[in-house]
Amino acid sequence: MKPFAYVRADSLAGAAEAYAAHPGASYLGGGTNLVDLMKLGVERPTTLIDVSRLPLDAVTELPDGSLRVGALVRNSDLAAHPLVRDRYPALSQALLAGASGQLRNAATTGGNLLQRTRCPYFQDVSKPCNKRQPGTGCGARDGVHRDHAVLGHSERCIATHPSDMAVALAALDARVELYGLGGVRRVHAADFHRLPGEHPERDTVLEPGELVTGVVLPAAAAGLPSVYRKARDRASYAFALASVAAVLEVADGVVAHAGLAFGALAHRPWRARRAEEALLGAAPTEAAFEHAVDLELAQARPLRDNAYKVPLARNLAVDVLTRLARHREDA
Missing domain, CATH: 3.30.43.10 (Uridine Diphospho-n-acetylenolpyruvylglucosamine Reductase, domain 2)
Structure with missing residues (x-):
């Protein structure tokens, strides 16, 4: 070392x-x-x-009803927090779907957001990787890429972001708090991570020296039906092949609010804006969900060995949205 x-x-x-x-x-x-x-x-x-050892390890309810999660709150503690389980179930489910109990006891909220890709070409210093060493090429593009991106990738990088938690935060419209010598700022969780473009070495919008200090979960999403679902090769301790976080509000027989994000399909959690726009004002039917998700996934550009991710993500999303709509009817 x-x-x-x-x-x-x-x-x-x-x-x-x-x-x-x-x-x-x-x-x-x-x-x-x-x-x-x-x-x-x-x-x-x-x-x-x-x-x-900084004082960033608390979950605090703010006066407007939102919930602030310190960057050093452990994943296990956040998943088990009563307010998170009650108001933002997708976040609790996403955290419990990630890693092992031992790792969740050590991993932090900020660290979860900042974890780097598990692409084997990135992790092997003997292989070419533009994310690790810009200009060396992307070994995965013509190599082993079954687990890699189908959305938003570039010629320089096809890696995916591994976080489960970040997918739920994107769907829930959370914001990430940052601190640096220039002061404090907040960015939407869905915009915190970058697509690779010409600079895959830059994972996030963090400026040099900036530190994640917390995450704010909005009051508007509190209590809305939400779910996180993950498909993987084995039942535990495995990164997603595709995952979905969804938030759905139905009022007067139509969709009043939809938050939808995919994991393991792109360089960052993929907020499904086209699907959400198509769902607003629509009846919460399986056909409407299929149409909206198909609009979103029409942007996919699968590679030689990962085209399976598109129907997998589609079926996950349609099933999750349909179950959320039924849950609303049964409530």
Whole structure:
């Protein structure tokens, strides 16, 4: 392992200042992804800035009814939180679908958002990868790509984002709080991760030195029927082949609000805006759901070995939306 320095931050300002003072530094929270990548030689930080002791480990109900989740809240604690389970069930389900219990006990909310792709070409430093080393090529495009992207990919990268939690946050219209030397800002969870384009090495919209401090779940989505569903090769400890997070509000016999996001289909959680627009004002029928999802997935550009993802995602989404509509009728 390459030698590195260690700094323990005692405040947000101190963390940002330490980052600025140590070129090549990385923030360390739970470390469940970063440390693995350091062992593989993929990540080679000059300095680790430990932010794990900052006061960012609380779930707080805000005056407007929204819920703020600190960046250091552990995945297990967030999944089990009564307000999350009651008001945002898709988020709890997504967290429980990810990793093992041991990893969920260590992994943080911020770290979950910032985890990097599990593409084997990215994780193997002997293979070409534009995300790891820009300009070397994408080994997966002509290689093994059964698990790779069918939406939003580019000639430079076809990797997918691995997070389950981020898919639910996108569908729920959550916002991500960021802190840096320039101050505090919020971005929509659906816009936090980037598509690869010409720069697949940039996973998110984070500016250099910025730190994720929390996630805000909106009051508007609280209590709405929501579900997260994941298809994978085995029943546990496996990343998604395709996943769906859906939020559905039906009023006066038509869809009043729909939030739909796909996981494992793109470089980021894929917010299905076309499908949502098609559903607004429509009767909540299986035919309407099929039409809307087909409009969204018409954008797919499957590769040689992953065309199966398109019908898989379609069937997941239609089934999830249909069940949510029936749940509303039965309530």
